[in-house]
Amino acid sequence: MRRRSVLLAVPALMLTAAGCGDDDKGSDSASSSSPTPSGSTGATPSASATAAPKIVDGPVPAITAGTAFGQKPTVAKGTGTPSTDLAVKTVVAGGGPVIAAGDYIQVNYLGQIWDSAKVFDTSFGRGPYTNVIGKGKVIPGWDKALVGKKVKSRVEMAIPPSLGYGSSGNAQAGIKGTDTLVFVVDVLQRFNGKSSATGTKVPQSDKKLPTVGANTDGKAPDITVPKGVKPPAKLVSNYVIEGDGAVVKASDTLLLQYKGVVWDTGKEFDATYRSGELAAFPLAQLIKGWQQGLAGKKAGSRVMLVTPPDVAYGAQPPSGSGIPANATLVFCLDILAIL
Numbered sequence: 001m002r003r004r005s006v007l008l009a010v011p012a013l014m015l016t017a018a019g020c021g022d023d024d025k026g027s028d029s030a031s032s033s034s035p036t037p038s039g040s041t042g043a044t045p046s047a048s049a050t051a052a053p054k055i056v057d058g059p060v061p062a063i064t065a066g067t068a069f070g071q072k073p074t075v076a077k078g079t080g081t082p083s084t085d086l087a088v089k090t091v092v093a094g095g096g097p098v099i100a101a102g103d104y105i106q107v108n109y110l111g112q113i114w115d116s117a118k119v120f121d122t123s124f125g126r127g128p129y130t131n132v133i134g135k136g137k138v139i140p141g142w143d144k145a146l147v148g149k150k151v152k153s154r155v156e157m158a159i160p161p162s163l164g165y166g167s168s169g170n171a172q173a174g175i176k177g178t179d180t181l182v183f184v185v186d187v188l189q190r191f192n193g194k195s196s197a198t199g200t201k202v203p204q205s206d207k208k209l210p211t212v213g214a215n216t217d218g219k220a221p222d223i224t225v226p227k228g229v230k231p232p233a234k235l236v237s238n239y240v241i242e243g244d245g246a247v248v249k250a251s252d253t254l255l256l257q258y259k260g261v262v263w264d265t266g267k268e269f270d271a272t273y274r275s276g277e278l279a280a281f282p283l284a285q286l287i288k289g290w291q292q293g294l295a296g297k298k299a300g301s302r303v304m305l306v307t308p309p310d311v312a313y314g315a316q317p318p319s320g321s322g323i324p325a326n327a328t329l330v331f332c333l334d335i336l337a338i339l
Contacts, residue, residue, distance in 0.1 A: 035111065035121075035129075035138045035183070053144055053163055054085040060156045061114070061182055063091065069154045070108075072124035073184045078114035078158070082180040087158040088145045096151025097190060101134025104191040104255055104278065105146065106337055114158060114180035120173045127246075128188055130255060130337045139164050146185065155185045189337070191255060193276030194218030197302035197334040199243035204304075208232075210263075212240045212304045212332045220273035221302070221332050223261050231263045231328035236306035237293035243300020246338055250295045253282045253339040263306070263328040269321055280339055287312055289329070299338050305331040 059082065065074035069092045099105055107129055110122040123129045131137050134147045141159030149155055159181045161167060169177040196216040204211045208229050213221030221240075248254065256279045259271040272279050283291055289307030297303050309315070309326045317323035 035109070035142050053140075055144065056083055056085045056087050057089055058087050058158075059083065060087050060089050060158050061117070063156065063184065068092070069094075069152065069186055072122070073110055075110065075112055075117065075156075075182060075184060077117035078180065078182065082114050082158050082160065084160050086141055086144055086160065086163055089156045090149065090153055091156050091184070092152075092154035092186075094150040094152030094154075094187060096153075096187075099133060099147055099149050099151070099187065099190050100192070101143075101147050102192065103133055104130055104280075104337065105133050105151075105187055106130040106189040106191070107185050107187050109183055109185045111181055111183045113175065114182055118174065120175060130191075130339045141181070142183070142185075146187070149187060151187050151190050153187050155183075155187065157183050157185070159183065191278060191336045193257075193272070193278060195257065195278070195334070195336055197241040197243060197257075197336070198300050199241045199298075199302075202239040202242050204238070204240065209236060209238070209306065210304060210330045212302065214240055214302070216241070220259050220271055223259065223266070223268075223304075223330055223332055225261065225263055225266045225330060231308065232306055233308055235289055235292055235308065235311050236304070237297070238304050239297070239301055240304050240332070241300075241302040241334075243298045243335070245299025245301075245335075248283065248294050248297050248299065248335060248338060250284060250291060251282075253280060254294065254335055255280045255337040255339055257334040257336060258331060260329055260331045262323060263330055264324070267322065269323050269329075278336065290331075290333075294333065294335065297335060299335050302332065302334045305329075305333065307331065 061076045061078045063073045064076050066072045108123045110124060112119045134143050141157060141163035145157045161177055164181045165175055167177040169175045196218050201214045208226060210223055210225045212223050215221055257272050259273060261268050283294060289305055289311035293305040307329045312329050313323055315325045317325060
């Protein structure tokens with residue numbers, strides 16, 4: 001199945017015409033049992049999933065191996081009758097920030113069926129999974145169980161059908177409508193409107209290029225365009241802060257903080273910092289300057305892009321954007337995560 005790309009707060013300004021209208025296009029591949037909601041899995045949670053569920057502390061099956069945070073767990077088969085309520089146990093209490101509804105969380109997880117202990121999906125060994133929590137972008141059991149937990153926690157949950165894939169189950173994943181699901185989730189990171197790049201500051205010594213602030217307090221960095229300097233004719237893509245995450249591929253969907261200004265005036269025309277909401281979109285659907293300038297960069301980084309008109313909007317910028325025709329644009333982008 002195709003993992004549904006989040007595409008929250010996507011500025012239409014940044015989308016090419018080819019990218020509009022299909023929020024699945026360009027999203028990455030995952031197994032059919034990723035904990036995404038109806039629409040991704042084909043299953044529709046029952047109406048009871050929308051009501052506030054009762055959360056109990058068990059029963060949950062024992063973790064018999066890989067018990068430490070970060071290790072791939074082995075989980076025993078459930079014994080007895082599982083709770084009809086949402087059972088949640090904090091196995092390892094993390095010391096990081098508390099997760100709030102609307103945050104993006106990056107996790108590793110393992111999911112199996114209570115009665116058989118059959119593992120139907122795991123991100124351990126495949127790479128972390130990132131999505132919005134508490135906003136209906138994952139199955140209801142995840143939304144309810146993980147909000148309020150702390151980063152670096154390991155959480156085990158037993159999710160009844162009404163808070164999983166509903167009475168229809170998920171045939172492609174081998175999940176019946178009567179199956180209670182068991183998940184072990186390691187919360188690696190969380191991202192919100194106050195998140196910034198992390199990594200090593202890189203010197204900005206070329207006086208013919210803009211300088212970008214290296215603050216990591218979640219506030220919009222300053223972009224200073226050199227006065228009286230002709231903009232470069234070719235794309236410039238430089239690290240301001242170099243992270244140590246995975247290398248961005250052209251096919252990736254990215255979670256970003258960003259700000260854009262016009263070279264000639266220094267005037268800001270768009271920024272995620274205005275709304276306090278992050279932007280998530282497939283790189284392949286964005287202007288050529290972003291596609292070419294971000295591919296090959298590392299997650300966790302802050303990148304300064306100078307995009308000449310031929311890799312930006314050329315003679316036809318979006319109506320109402322405040323971008324002049326044939327403008328060179330300067331962007332500051334924090335690559336928070338690869339979705």
